[in-house]
Amino acid sequence: MNTTTAATQANVTVATIRTWCRRGVITATKQAGRWTIDPASLARRIEIGARMNRPTTRYTVTTTTDIYGRPTWSVARTDGTKAGFGGDHRINGLTFRKQEDAETAAAITEALPDAYWVRQHEVRYRSALTENYWVWRLGGGDDNDPQDVRCDVRLTSTRDTIVQHMVKAAQAHAAGTADRIRAKAERDVTAAAEAAVREAREAQIAEARQQKGPLATPRQVDYILSLLLSRRESGEGGGFFTGPTDRAGIETLSKREASSYITSLKGDY
Structure with missing residues (x-):
């Protein structure tokens, strides 16, 4: 990636990008007086800058109850924005039976780029001999991106490990x-x-x-092509019937025309 493209993506000047390169703020190499910038490194720097302009905490955990009166914990935005349609789709349905799971979900969501989200997912096996298990699964990204992001981290991992892997996978995918x-x-x-x-x-x-009417059969087409090749290699010519010399043209011959063409090319007359 060159400095102009990097500046456009980071919404800064080219001079700022060059300063970042010289100071090692982003990973870049210089060849023939031109900087080549690592996209993943730039994406990380952009995300760091975006975080600096965000509130300290955007997501928190709230205590609620389900329809049976049992306690549950949900991830919510600190600015009061509602999740789901018309709000932050990333936290839609992030309600848990365990407070620590909700806190982990909030920490992951807080750290992820805005286009990405996380949920719990059960990995199931068809074989009864292998036990199913639960993971945190990363999703999201640009809707026009043909490649889905995929990162699974077991629920049993530490919170820091989960956040680290999720953020790294999201940044690599975004880059x-x-x-x-x-x-x-x-x-x-x-x-x-x-x-x-x-x-x-x-x-x-x-x-x-x-x-x-009926056109030349595939067998006739292939045979004519082989005869033409033989005649080109041998330098032979003549014949009472001339015709196309490429497959597209030969395929438009009628079966009778193809038969006459074969006779001419073979000299059987």
């Missing part, structure tokens, strides 16, 4: 988002162009079939 979206757009353009070519070819074949 490659732009490249993946761009690559997918390029693949989509290529696929659309190929589809257009196929449709045009199918229309051409259909028109030839309507005008000529």
Whole structure:
């Protein structure tokens, strides 16, 4: 990544990016007078800067009760914003039977980039010989990103370990988002162009079939191509019937035309 792209992503000037590079604030190498910046390192620096502009604590744990009057603990925003539709989707449904689980969920959510969220997930096995277990599972990211983020950490891990792994996975995933979206757009353009070519070819074949009747069989097409190759290699020519020399053209011949073409190429006349 060059300094211009990095400056755009970080919403700072190019001069600031160069200063970060010189001071080792972000990981970068200099070749031929130009800085090449590590995207993951820049993403971490952007996240650090974003945290500095956030309230000290955005998420807290509140005590509630379920419909049976049993105590539960939920993750809530300190600014009063509601979770779910119209609010912070990342904490929708983060209600737990154990206070320590809610506190861990709040700590993870606090540390994650805004596009990412976490939930508890049970890993199940089909075999009765293997015991199921629960993990914290990372999700989210840019909706246009073709690659899902995946990071599972067992519930039995320490809170610091869980937060560290989740944040690292989210940052690594976020760092490659732009490249993946761009690559997918390029693949989509290529696929659309190929589809257009196929449709045009199918229309051409259909028109030839309507005008000529049954077209050359795949076996005839392959045989003609092999005969043409042999004649090119041997330098032979002549014949009373001429025709196309590429597969696309040969495929539009009628079966009778293909048969005559084969006879001409073989010299059986």
